[in-house]
Amino acid sequence: MDDLKVVVIGGGSSYTPELIEGFINRYDELKITELHLVDIESGKDKLKTIYNLSKRMIEKANVGIKLFQTLDRQEALKDADFVLTQIRVGGLDARVLDERIPLSHGIIGQETNGAGGMFKALRTIPVVLDIVEDIKKYAKKDAWLINFTNPAGMVTEAVNRYGDFDRAVGLCNVPVNMKNQFAEIFKVEPDTIELDIVGVNHHFFVTDIFLEGKSSIDELLDMYVSGELQNTPTMKNIESLQWSKSLIKSLEAIPNPYLNYYFMTKEQLQSERDQYEENNVRAEEVKKIEKELFEEYADPDLDVKPKALEERGGAYYSDAACSLVDSIVNNRRDIQYVNTLNKGTVTDFPYESVIEGAAIITNDGPKPLNYGKIPYKLNGTLQTIKTFERMVCEAAVTGDKDLAIAALTLNPLVDSDTVANSVFKEMFEAHKDYLPQFDQE
Amino acid sequence: MDDLKVVVIGGGSSYTPELIEGFINRYDELKITELHLVDIESGKDKLKTIYNLSKRMIEKANVGIKLFQTLDRQEALKDADFVLTQIRVGGLDARVLDERIPLSHGIIGQETNGAGGMFKALRTIPVVLDIVEDIKKYAKKDAWLINFTNPAGMVTEAVNRYGDFDRAVGLCNVPVNMKNQFAEIFKVEPDTIELDIVGVNHHFFVTDIFLEGKSSIDELLDMYVSGELQNTPTMKNIESLQWSKSLIKSLEAIPNPYLNYYFMTKEQLQSERDQYEENNVRAEEVKKIEKELFEEYADPDLDVKPKALEERGGAYYSDAACSLVDSIVNNRRDIQYVNTLNKGTVTDFPYESVIEGAAIITNDGPKPLNYGKIPYKLNGTLQTIKTFERMVCEAAVTGDKDLAIAALTLNPLVDSDTVANSVFKEMFEAHKDYLPQFDQE
Amino acid sequence: MDDLKVVVIGGGSSYTPELIEGFINRYDELKITELHLVDIESGKDKLKTIYNLSKRMIEKANVGIKLFQTLDRQEALKDADFVLTQIRVGGLDARVLDERIPLSHGIIGQETNGAGGMFKALRTIPVVLDIVEDIKKYAKKDAWLINFTNPAGMVTEAVNRYGDFDRAVGLCNVPVNMKNQFAEIFKVEPDTIELDIVGVNHHFFVTDIFLEGKSSIDELLDMYVSGELQNTPTMKNIESLQWSKSLIKSLEAIPNPYLNYYFMTKEQLQSERDQYEENNVRAEEVKKIEKELFEEYADPDLDVKPKALEERGGAYYSDAACSLVDSIVNNRRDIQYVNTLNKGTVTDFPYESVIEGAAIITNDGPKPLNYGKIPYKLNGTLQTIKTFERMVCEAAVTGDKDLAIAALTLNPLVDSDTVANSVFKEMFEAHKDYLPQFDQE
Amino acid sequence: MDDLKVVVIGGGSSYTPELIEGFINRYDELKITELHLVDIESGKDKLKTIYNLSKRMIEKANVGIKLFQTLDRQEALKDADFVLTQIRVGGLDARVLDERIPLSHGIIGQETNGAGGMFKALRTIPVVLDIVEDIKKYAKKDAWLINFTNPAGMVTEAVNRYGDFDRAVGLCNVPVNMKNQFAEIFKVEPDTIELDIVGVNHHFFVTDIFLEGKSSIDELLDMYVSGELQNTPTMKNIESLQWSKSLIKSLEAIPNPYLNYYFMTKEQLQSERDQYEENNVRAEEVKKIEKELFEEYADPDLDVKPKALEERGGAYYSDAACSLVDSIVNNRRDIQYVNTLNKGTVTDFPYESVIEGAAIITNDGPKPLNYGKIPYKLNGTLQTIKTFERMVCEAAVTGDKDLAIAALTLNPLVDSDTVANSVFKEMFEAHKDYLPQFDQE
Ligand SMILES: [Mn+2]
Ligand SMILES: [Mn+2]
Ligand SMILES: [Mn+2]
Ligand SMILES: [Mn+2]
Known part of the structure; x- marks a missing residue:
């Protein structure tokens, strides 16, 4: 080029x-x-x-x-x-x-x-x-x-x-973050580690980890089950909760931190409601961080990326993007974790759907490593989210309100069809200026 | 024979x-x-x-x-x-x-x-x-x-x-009950109706209904969406709640009444908690009914099935069983709705799993009518339950408590991994005499 | 109606x-x-x-x-x-x-x-x-x-x-003919028999036979393997050749008679070449039969279907058609063998392809009985013919000569790419008036 | 290590x-x-x-x-x-x-x-x-x-x-050989090229070629179709025959040279029969080469690999093996073409079968790059060979002669069930000392 x-x-x-x-x-x-x-x-x-x-x-x-x-x-x-x-x-x-x-x-x-x-x-x-x-x-x-x-x-x-x-x-920074955290746990360099991950963005499991190519998932699971790892590796923007030993032992996989919302719904909800009462939900907190960041950015003497940015939930997002561009331009054939078409990579996901997974990055784009069948215990929750994603995408493109409501009803975080209807109504009203594809009434 | x-x-x-x-x-x-x-x-x-x-x-x-x-x-x-x-x-x-x-x-x-x-x-x-x-x-x-x-x-x-x-x-009586109720709605004889159903026992959807072979699902959906049908056809033992028009219109399918528990969790939970407070949960009610039934049965003058039995949730269960035996013995090749091996009938379910679906009944047993792909909107919830079923079956056979707990964590009716752990503990203690396959501690 | x-x-x-x-x-x-x-x-x-x-x-x-x-x-x-x-x-x-x-x-x-x-x-x-x-x-x-x-x-x-x-x-009369011939072999009425068949038109196998619903394929295979059945049941227009015991025993299936062309190519070719030399290939023979039939038809005293018609290869074709119309009109839900969309009936065939298989016939058309996976030994030959069919269909619609030639090269009856090219050229020239979709040069 | x-x-x-x-x-x-x-x-x-x-x-x-x-x-x-x-x-x-x-x-x-x-x-x-x-x-x-x-x-x-x-x-040297020959055609270094291949050992197609990651299959196909490439790249032990333009254009893939036997059967057979008459079939030729090689090897002054070895059909075989060992030991994650378990890599092949395909080589062995669906035109011939392979493997392990004969009948190079039977009989007799798993009569 x-x-x-x-x-x-x-x-x-x-x-x-x-x-x-x-x-x-x-x-x-x-x-x-x-x-x-x-x-x-x-x-x-x-x-x-x-x-x-x-x-x-x-x-x-x-x-x-x-x-x-x-x-x-x-x-x-x-x-x-x-x-x-x-x-x-x-x-x-x-x-x-x-x-x-x-x-x-x-x-x-x-x-x-x-x-x-x-x-x-x-x-x-x-x-x-x-x-x-x-x-x-x-x-x-x-x-x-x-x-x-x-x-x-x-x-x-x-x-x-x-x-x-x-x-x-x-692109998402969660897989890279998990890789970095596992590297700390194992006290090795991140680039000596590869992960097997299965699922979709913000809803995937790590089903194997390779240290210099050697499968080490059993060792990692043992640390969770034995209690040696007190906290789940997590993201800046997600609370660290602890999965039960039974869950990790049985799933034989490490859930990504966003799965807190699904498998610890009760605790997560309680904690969010506290923030809600204090007018300090994550978005409100981020607004403050952003304000401070931009004040810092405006300093005419600043000519490097300020440290404070790393505190934002999105750290490594942009770095992942640079890596991806680099590997495409230079046909590096290294492994990165990206959102790309499935095409049979994960046998049980729709062929034409997007997955998040390991791929080698070439000048022709990402070539996913084959994954195979979803371990059966992980299949239900993964399919549920894929169904939700597809319904939401279709609703976003067609402007079909009924479909959006049904997507909510089927979503595990919504506890009733009636709630789905009422929450949709209020949110639609609040966001309608940004939703021109829908009937405005 | x-x-x-x-x-x-x-x-x-x-x-x-x-x-x-x-x-x-x-x-x-x-x-x-x-x-x-x-x-x-x-x-x-x-x-x-x-x-x-x-x-x-x-x-x-x-x-x-x-x-x-x-x-x-x-x-x-x-x-x-x-x-x-x-x-x-x-x-x-x-x-x-x-x-x-x-x-x-x-x-x-x-x-x-x-x-x-x-x-x-x-x-x-x-x-x-x-x-x-x-x-x-x-x-x-x-x-x-x-x-x-x-x-x-x-x-x-x-x-x-x-x-x-x-x-x-x-065998389950829900499909037959739904068929009977649809027959009432359409004012036709039940045996002129066939259903396309997809899913598993107590967790399936009716995706088409045929009146004398003519597909009439659109007409049926319209009745729900227009509000003409005020209540979901249901079972004796299940409350009749009303699905939202958006849900039915978007799913293009009629959920079986047990899906209340999943899509109206909040309301269902409230209603059960009221019964709980009144010491009148369904099982407690059934105990009373049973007591009365057996008093009636003991009457030496009774020589027919008493009417009261039809009020039990399981009405038509036994009749379905007799029909099934009859069709096997006589190689009737009529259509019944049974739990049988999938073997590709529903493409997206595991090949070796059991589904509930339409089959012709022959002397060689049920031969399912091909169903094909699960409509994508129904896939998530159906896979979630199939995953749960498989985990529970495996736990039942192996006596693996961790697996049973993980199954609960993944179940949509359980709102947290911690709840899964604590509810399991208490229930195990209560039922342990009937759970010899598990470690008794 | x-x-x-x-x-x-x-x-x-x-x-x-x-x-x-x-x-x-x-x-x-x-x-x-x-x-x-x-x-x-x-x-x-x-x-x-x-x-x-x-x-x-x-x-x-x-x-x-x-x-x-x-x-x-x-x-x-x-x-x-x-x-x-x-x-x-x-x-x-x-x-x-x-x-x-x-x-x-x-x-x-x-x-x-x-x-x-x-x-x-x-x-x-x-x-x-x-x-x-x-x-x-x-x-x-x-x-x-x-x-x-x-x-x-x-x-x-x-x-x-x-x-x-x-x-x-x-519609094809081969499955019905085989059913009739099996009925003769077992000395039962044809309508007490059902077959499991897998494949496509003129290229399928019978993998089970049910007498009054009872699986009897082992008994049937034994008759072939023991030599009790001297000849393969066949069609009027197909020579009766005898499969080897090894073939039948290993396939655990009865090939339909057209499979002679594929598994007895050498003998079939020899016999056809003899007919060729005598100017008496099947089409030439049929021309004579047709001539005689029409002479008979013209007889103003004839007011029933003449016996001679049954000698044509297509006997039972039209009767099968009448049966099919009847079962659709009257929503009979009986089993017939038809060419219809696969949609997962046979797991290994393309979802959107047509198969020949058992279906119940309803007012909404044929509903195939689920078949499942193709027995692995039968998969290769069946997929080869399906590939051929799809290539030919695409060539027929697009007028792509190269594709038609490639289809021939891949066809098991054509022994070389060069032969495919030369036979295509000569046949195209001979038939070009009926091939307007192709470039005429 | x-x-x-x-x-x-x-x-x-x-x-x-x-x-x-x-x-x-x-x-x-x-x-x-x-x-x-x-x-x-x-x-x-x-x-x-x-x-x-x-x-x-x-x-x-x-x-x-x-x-x-x-x-x-x-x-x-x-x-x-x-x-x-x-x-x-x-x-x-x-x-x-x-x-x-x-x-x-x-x-x-x-x-x-x-x-x-x-x-x-x-x-x-x-x-x-x-x-x-x-x-x-x-x-x-x-x-x-x-x-x-x-x-x-x-x-x-x-x-x-x-x-x-x-x-x-x-391991096989054919993919590496093809890669080398394509490198010559494109006048680039072999290690700047990667191939998409689909199929099994000695029966696969190249469906894409990447030069520095850039898809260049169209350019390559054009060279064949335009006649610029006079001969198919081939192996030392396989004649170079020319595929027809129609075949290459339609398949949109380059057959590996062994496919001569299947798509040019007639010519290949003629040429082999000539060698047969001259007592110079490939094995007879190889015997002579081997004799000369061993004479050369015996020379006590020889202390490098002699040039003559490269003339053997297996050149690069051993080098491929060394590369593979190296990449496993050193967790190189480079792409090599190996025979390994499918596990959904090629969606249409059996999950538990072996494929030949591109994989990155790690300390945990080969991890295939996902391939996806077999292009439909290639599916028939590939499935036929996979069926044959599975039947032969089963026969080799069980010692089932009937199965071996049936495998031959279904093989595209055998033109009749009767020939399959007779050729099996003669070959079994000739090789029986090496076939102890079979009944010796
Ligand atoms: Mn993200
Ligand atoms: Mn039931
Ligand atoms: Mn026909
Ligand atoms: Mn080789």
Whole structure:
């Protein structure tokens, strides 16, 4: 590749500095020629702050990346090689509603799960599908879309099923985080570890772990069962709860931390309701963190990624994105954990659905390692979430309210069809400006 | 077939008179030579009452069925053609615990679902597997086991997976009841209707209904969605709740009434807790009904099945059993709804699992009509229950407490891994006499 | 159904009298109001002969069927309930070429197999798809197409895949013939027998046989293996060759007689080449039979189906069609052997492909009995033919010569890619007038 | 790994010097401590020659590999890490019969295909299963079996299905050879190329080729179709014939050279019969080559692998084995083409069967890259061979002659059930000393 044009949609995100740092660090082997930060009118000020910080970082690093900021997405996409999407439709205010409204109905409110996750998907999917249309029109024929907009699994599923576009990869930092935490547990370097994971974004299990290629899942399970590991490795944004020994021993797999919401619903709900009472649900907390971050970013003397960013739940998200771009450009054939089409990788999932799993990354994109059958004990919960994802994607594209409500009724975090109906009604009213695909009444 | 020997294990059940009536009514075409009622020591008195009533019924009907009562199961099984199992391990007292203990932990207590259903399975499966061993030893080589002991789905799954016996059919009256209720709705005769159903025992959906062969599901769905049908057709033992229009419209399927527990959990739980407070959970109610029934049965002037029996939840259960025996003996090739091996009938279910579905009944047993793929919206909930069933069956056979606990954690009616652990502990303690396969500590 | 309009495309076929007889015999329960015999200009004379004979038959039987003859297909199709297709594109002269040209290249020439079968498909499929378009435009919305035009499997596959029409059933007399022959062997009535068959039209195996529902395949296999059965049951148009004991014993299945062509290729080829030398390949023989039949039909005193017709290979074809119409109209739910969509009936075949198998026949059409996995020993040959069928169907619709040649190369009856190319070239030249979908050079 | 013990069963093979060279070349990263050459009594002299040459090679290279020769297999296997099998049961004389007897019956005689391939499998599988028993008893717990004994696909299938051993990898040089030849065509280095291949050993297709990760199959197909490539890349031991443009264009895949036998049967047969007449079938030719090779090997001045060895059909076989050992030991995670368990890699193949395909090689063995569905046009021929392989493996283990005969009847290279019977009879008689698992009459 002679020149390499990368476009970041949602360039004004607080995560962008990590991305910039990642591209700077990899510059020797991944020479990005042009980097375009794109945002929308209402994000203009944040975009400017990010652009300026990024410019200072690039200048300090003395790498040849030409940096641009713009509100004109289509112009930016012209001849792009990679498009990175990290948008938040409705901003953090919408997320506050996604978390608070369900809680007010007695059910869990969460960014990517349950009612909150569904509404985030309903708002986001049409916007990403619009971006895909622009990519098809303006970007290079073989351009890649790297999506780390949440809910990353559903967004990637929707792009593959409804976007007539097969060069989208969804990205999440949870597998990388788990790998890092397991590396700490085993006191080894993360890059000597590989995982077998099965499931979808934010809803998967680690079914094997390989240290220098040697299967070590039994050793890891023993640490849980024996009580040696007091806490589940987790994410910045998720409470650390402890699975019962019986659960881990029987599943023979480590649930990813988001599974707290499903297997510890009662405790999780209690803890969220406390936060709700204190007006301090996660979104409200994040708003404060973001405010502080942007104040720090605005400091004209800052020319590196500030430490504080690592405290955000999304740490390693952007780094994962840089790694992915690098491995595609350089045909590295290394193993990464991505959201990509199943095509029989996991026998029991739909062939045309998106999974999160291990893949080698090549210039032709991710090539999943075969997984095979889902261990039978894990099948129920995984299929339930896949069903939910597909219903939500279909509702997001068709604007079918009944389908969205039915998806909620079937969701394990919603405890009744009547609750599904009432929570939908209130959330729809609250978010309707971002839901033009639905009948507005 | 020259002579036909039928053995009823659990012959002292209050349902037996319906069975007797069924065999009497079919006697012209289904000439049962010997009918053996078998029960255990603690059921001796009830067995005697039932035997005497049955004898009066047979005499009144003037049919040539020779009736026997015994506590010696192996003797009774000698050269049997059909073995019908309708046992209740631990009796109604155990069922009271199955319903009350979970409620005391804030979760649903139900005979065949959730924690209660699991413990019923753990108590019952080893006993049925023992019966299967006796059948293999004493009965005719081509004898059939017709099981209507609950949880009928799990029991049939366990017999097929662990019993090394492939001539077991599981039976439930829900499909027949739904068929009868649809017949009333459409004002047609039940035998002009066939259903497409997909799922497992007590957890299935009606995805099509055929009136004289004509697909009429759209008409039926419309009645629900338009509000014309004010109540879901239901069972005697299940509250009638109303699904939302959105749910029915989107699923394009009619849930069976037990799905209340899953899609109306909140309301169902509230209603059960009220019964709990009033010491009137379903099992407690049934105990009263049973008491009255047996008083009636003891009346030496009674020589027909008393009307009151129809008020029990299990009405049509025994009639379904008689129909099944008749169709096997006479190779009728009519359609019945049974629990039988999947073998690809429903593509997405495990090949070696048991499903509840439409089958033609032949002398070689049930031959399922092909179903194909599970409609994607129904897949999640159905797989979740199949996973649960398989875990419970495995735990019942191996005596693995951890597995039983994990099954509970994954069950949609249990709201936390910690609850799963504590409810298991209390229930195990309460039922341990009937759980010899587990470590007793 | 108040009135019942049946249209026979290819009404001038010599098989029509059997059809008429079939409808007459069933008239009490299947009251056909109008019966339209449709043919093309070049078949006018034969149509007239058939029409006259049919009229005499109907009058003699004194049934209320109104009979019509016409060359105007679209007019005839108006408001039709059933459309029966029994056409032969290119007539028997084309069949002579289908048999003789391959033989001249040293490979088997056969009506429905190999190069001959492929060219018959290439000529026929577009015509049947045209008929389907007319049915969709003119016939009743719920009209059925009953196709017994050969190659019936490929024609039905093509209609399902490319015709946007899901109410087509393909019919063949081989399963019925085998059932009748087994009935003779076992000295029972045919209607007490059912078969398990797996495969596609003219390429299937009988894997079980049920006498009054009792599995009797072992008994049947023993007769073959012991030598008690000296000859394979076969068809009028197929030589009776004897499978080796090793083959039958190992396959645990009875091949249908057409499998001679695949498993006795050498002998079959030798015998065909002898016929070739004597200018007496099957098509040439059939031409003589047809000539005699039509002479007999023309006899104004003939008012019943003549005995001679039963000597044609297609005996029972039309009777099978009448049975099928009857069971659909009357929702009989009896078992028949038809070509219909697989949809998971046979797990290993493509979901959207057509199989030949046992189905109960209802007013909503055939509902296949689940079959499950293909016994592994039978899988290879069955998949090979399904691949061939799909390639030929695609070539027939797209007019892709390369694909047709590749299909031949992969066909087991063609012994080289070079032969495939040369035989294709000569046959295309010979049949090109009937192959307008292909580039004519 | 501290020390590394490698055992070569069939150490006296003429291919061993390539193996020695491979281990010498890799010594820096793959420090083999002990290398044991094992052979049987009748191969003692050849073993000695090979041992002496190998010793000279190792000494010249000055690497620390301790070399041993022995006839005591069990002793040699003690604590082995890797066991390489390269045996030829019956020697080249048996191969002469495998090729000549089928030809005398008018069908193709070939080392790994048809009747010849089957008898090689029947002789070899029990011996390899014996070796597997010894490995389980004597070698390290995590020892690997690298099998390049032909027919490598069937042998690996048999070990996996019947050997209760899941650490066997089958190896063939055809994929590597094709990769090398494609590299020449594209004028790039072989290690910049990866292939998508689908099928089984000696019966697979290349369905994509990636140059530096970029899919280039269309470019490659065009070269075939345009005639730019005059000859199919092929193996030393296989004639180069030219596929028709229609075939390649339609299959959208490059057949491996062995597919000549199936798609150019007529020409291949003619050419083999000429060799037969001249007493110069491939096995006879190989005998001469071997004689010359061993004369050369005996030269006490020879201390490198002689050039002449590259002329043998098996060139790169041993090098592939060295690469595989290296990647397992060093957890390289590079892509190699191996025979390994399918487990859903190729959706349409049996889950428990062995496939030949691309896998990354880790310390835990090969992890196949997911392939997905077989392109439908390739499915028939691939399934046919897989069916054949499974029947032959079962016959080899059970000693079921009928099954072996039926396998032949179903094999595309055998043109009749009668030929299958007669060729089996003659070959069995010829090979019976090596077929102790069968009834000897
Ligand atoms: Mn994430
Ligand atoms: Mn029931
Ligand atoms: Mn036919
Ligand atoms: Mn090879």
